[in-house]
Amino acid sequence: MQILSVSPDHYALNRNYLNQMHRLRAAVFGGRLEWDVTVTEQGERDQYDDLRPTYILAISAEQKVVGCARLLPGYGPTMLERTFPQLLERGSLNARAAKVESSRFCVDTSLEVGRGGSLHQVTLTMFAGIIEWSMANGYTEIVTATDLRFERILKRAGWPMRRLGDPVAIGNTIAVAGSLPADRASFDTVCPEGYRSTVEHSDVGPLRSAA
Template identity: 85%
Template sequence: MQILSVSADHYASNRNYLEQMHRLRAAVFGGRLEWDITVTEQVERDQYDDLRPTYILAISADQKVVACARLLPASGPTMLERTFPQLLERGSLDAHAAVVESSRFCVDTSQAAGRGGSIHQATLAMFAGIIEWSMTNGYAEIVTATDLRFERILKRAGWPLRRLGDPLAIGNTVAVAGSLPADRASFEQVCPQGYRSTIERNGAGPLRSAA
């Protein structure tokens, strides 16, 4: 498994991976979790995909997208402020330039590879990839809207969420907004054995790469 970051400049050359990502999001959010989202022809996308985000993808050995997340600067339009402001204590983020928003995080947990521990290896690799990309691009903090189940997963991984408001029932889940640090200590805490990424650090290569 390898972590890949896809910025807007590289959408065209990664079209196959992005199509797989949108299908995975439809299967997880629309199918397994039954969220109130729009799925068209087995693909899920929303208005935030039109803002040229960077996508973090976990790619399996057979070139399948097994996990994904979407990253947007929190200084611009964000899902938290525009779609879920009720999750924020003050209704806004008051974000600074070093904050990035993560959304649409999902993992294909049906994949046999990576099972065995209390947290799927693809989930941990994605945590590490999001932190690595954030650090590489000058972000020190990650904000997100998630649910209580995923908040518990973050805590088990040793990367606990700092809540930005009280949990609230939205649709068929109880959601919560929170902040996560993007630093070397957090990366080392969540990084699974054998982590590999193609995220470059000012030409110096990834934070950690192992076969």
């Protein structure tokens, strides 16, 4: 398994992976979780995909996308401020240059390879990939809107989230906004053995697990 970061300049070269990503999002958010999202034959997408985000993808040995997340600069526009301001204590992120928003995080939980620990290896690999990309591109803080179940997963991974407001019922879930550190200590905590990535770095070399 390998982490791949796909910036707007590389959308065309990675069109197959991005198409798989949208289908995975449809299966998870529209299917398994039954969220109120827009799903078409091409998969799930929303207006934030039009803002030229960077995507973090987990790619299996069979060249299948088994995990994904979407990253946008925290100064906006962001999903937290425009779609879920009720999750923020002041309705605003107070965004700064070192803050990035992660959204549409999901993994293929049907994947057998990587099971056995307290958390699936794909989940930990995705966490490590998001942290690596964020650090490599000058971000020190990751903000996100998620639910209470995923908040517990982050805590089990040793990467606890600091809440940015009180939980709120949205649709069929209890949502919460939070902030996560993007630093070497967090990377080392979540990074699974054998971690590999092809992450675009602005000015530093690639991170690797100490294992």
